[in-house]
Amino acid sequence: MKSFTVFSLLRIVLFPILYALSFVYRGIFWLDQKLTRKKKLHGAFVISVGNLSMGGTGKTPFSIYLAKLIHREFPEKKIILLSRGYGSTGSQNGLRVDLQSAPGEAGDEPLLLKKHLPFAEVWIGKDRYSSYIRLKKELKIQENPIVILDDGFQHHRLERDLDLVLLDSSQIHKERFLIPAGNLREPFSALSRTDWIVFSKYDPSIERVVQNLQNKFQKGILRFSFEPEKLLSPDLKADSPKLLYGKKIYAFTGIGNPELFFSMIRSFHPLKLETRTFRDHHSYTMEDETGFDMISTNFDYLVCTEKDLVKISKPPENLKILLLESKLDREDKLVSSLKSKLSGQVSI
Known part of the structure; x- marks a missing residue:
């Protein structure tokens, strides 16, 4: 919380400079858009x-x-x-x-x-x-x-x-x-x-x-x-998301905007929910995975997204992936x- 507060204050102090630079960015973007020669993917x-x-x-x-x-x-x-x-x-x-x-x-x-x-x-x-x-x-x-x-x-x-x-x-x-x-x-x-x-x-x-x-x-x-569809274990065993009800949950993810993911877990009313956000596209290290193993002993389930799972080499036994159903x-x-x-x- 402290680092977040310092970062927020820093952004407020620097905002006039950042705002001015946004016009520079917009100008460069406009030039790139107008001067870039477009190519066609023939036949596609x-x-x-x-x-x-x-x-x-x-x-x-x-x-x-x-x-x-x-x-x-x-x-x-x-x-x-x-x-x-x-x-x-x-x-x-x-x-x-x-x-x-x-x-x-x-x-x-x-x-x-x-x-x-x-x-x-x-x-x-x-x-x-x-x-x-x-x-x-x-x-x-x-x-x-x-x-x-x-x-x-x-x-x-x-x-x-x-x-x-x-x-x-x-x-x-x-x-x-x-x-x-x-x-x-x-x-x-x-x-x-x-x-x-x-x-x-x-x-x-x-x-x-x-x-x-x-x-x-x-x-x-x-x-x-999106709607929660099911919980999936790394061994592909499927469960209802209702499994999270009344359980101690540690949720983590490295996606661009994680709040929807966390709010979906909250909707199943876990007994305890602790969350951690990594930067988008985070590559999980051996240190991260060792940490997950230690954390897993204090929680019923660890929950992440599919995007996280593909980068975890040895997932904990109680890890679950929350799969979402897409609707248009x-x-x-x-x-x-x-x-x-x-x-x-x-x-x-």
Whole structure:
């Protein structure tokens, strides 16, 4: 609590400087956007899944949901996901992700994408255009694929056929300033470039905000929400989340915005709940894992997310993963939009 207070005070004292620097950031961003020469992924229908803020908006679960939806509706189409591969060692020269890829090499989120989407190709690389060319050549892909750009809204180098931007419903009232004064990569006016606005972690309490943005930008609106589905042990044994009721729980995670995860655990009324937040994309060390083993003796269960589990080599016996069920309203409207755009696509 003390370090948090010092950090908060420091931000308040430095805010005028940070606010001034945010205009510098905005100018550099604008120049990059205008001067970057865009390239087309020939033969591909490109969908960008992005956001306006720094991390934690639910892009990975939404990309998984979207890819499964496309696979169901267009089973003949090859699906490729191109990711920057944040925090991975394989992103420098490009890497094809498979189920045997190491988390440190592939990155936690690309590995989760591949785990949930075995029918799709997942490739990481700083240069996504080169990744696509290399992937098509190595795998001898002849058909016209559907490419999903993970975190692609600010990726100015590539043309896209459809833009979807996620807004974190739990944080939308707090996000006012650009980096470094705040958490926004772009101002809300950037929503004029998107095709669909997706309210992630949707809660009915923000419906007025939803309607205001819809009226302002005249864009398609989607509401993407999560519900606790089940608890999963590392050995894949499944239990109801109700198992947490009246138990002593230690919850930890390294995701962008952990409060929703913790609040879901609180909803099952554990007898005791202790939480710990690691930075986003945290790579768990042997020291961390030793600490978890010691902590596990004082709690009934340790609970984390799938994104955490892929980076833990030896999970404690009483570790549980809280799996979430994703729900999307107006799914039929998104499918209709995809069919309409795909029918008008010119094969190259």
